[in-house]
Amino acid sequence: MSTYNRRDFIRTSGNILGAAALSELTFGCRKKEEPLPSKWKGFKYAMCNESMAELSWAEQCQIIGNAGYKGVEIATFSLVKQGVREITPDRRKEMVSIMKNAGIECVGLHWLLAPPPKGLHFTTPDATVRQKTLDYFNELIDFCGDLGGPYMIFGSPNQRKSEGISAEEATKYFVDSLAKVADHAGERHVKILIEPLGKEVTDVANTMAESLDVARQVDHPAVQIMFDFHNTTDETEPFDVLIKKYFNNIHHVHVQEMDGTYLGTGTAVNDYVKAFQALRDLQFDKWVSLEVFDFKPGGKKIAEESIRVLKQIESKLV
Secondary structure: OOEOOOOOOOOOOOOOOOHHHHHHOOOOOOOOOOOOOOOOOOOEEEEEOHHHOOOOHHHHHHHHHHHOOOEEEEEHHHHOOOOHHHOOHHHHHHHHHHHHHOOOEEEEEEOOOOOOOOOOOOOOOOHHHHHHHHHHHHHHHHHHHHOOOOEEEEOOHHHOOOOOOOHHHHHHHHHHHHHHHHHHHHHOOOEEEEOOOOOOOOOOOOOHHHHHHHHHHHOOOOEEEEEEHHHOOOOOOOHHHHHHHHHHHEEEEEEOOOOOOOOOOOOHHHHOHHHHHHHHHOOOOOEEEEOOOEOOOOHHHHHHHHHHHHHHHHHOOO
């Protein structure tokens, strides 16, 4: 797939919460005048690979590394014709070597259940389909572990939304299915991160609060949540407030312009400053990964322009 459109984000006001409420959400955020602790080494940037699906793996990694990113996040469907089993153990080792040669590492996987293969659904009441999906999910866990990836970003709106049942029932299946793969993920040192997605694409886990509730119901260290700027359409609080409020639970960040294009085509260079300030103040030491949905400009331009904007945002932080 080359594009994935979502409705434009309606920006909320930074004045929603008063200063007193904000202070309750900072969770130990440093005071402005205090220097950053020396142990914080700065942001770690990664880039998702699917904008370069027509290129070889080596070319993809080289573009990402040359642009200045340190990691690659993989959409598995972009590498296979039928399924992840096609990628042999030897090829997986070769992929790791290619990443290393390009100066990057595997951040993990996303678009976990996007076809191929077809016919997967994580929250369906059809037990046969659900088991087929769980079996494939476990294969993805192994693939992620073999590449050294720490995270699997669970977006896949079409494969997790309700199917002939209520959203509440689908959410129960979501919890149950995650619980069934959690032990295997833990064994492979992989965390499954629930990605909040807007109601325009799914009716299961639409907000940070709902995603965290699912993770807490699963109650397994291998199941956590993440933050995506683009997917805040159902939130009522500004980016920086969300980050401060859920910081202890955020294990990964996706970034792009709010319309899904690469950074620099919109207003993110100004609109995201407060959010990045919050991440910096709280010493976010996990990955900030570029994920875009419009691939027409080509991977090289997307990579180079976006990293330039990320550095511009950094230059505005105090």
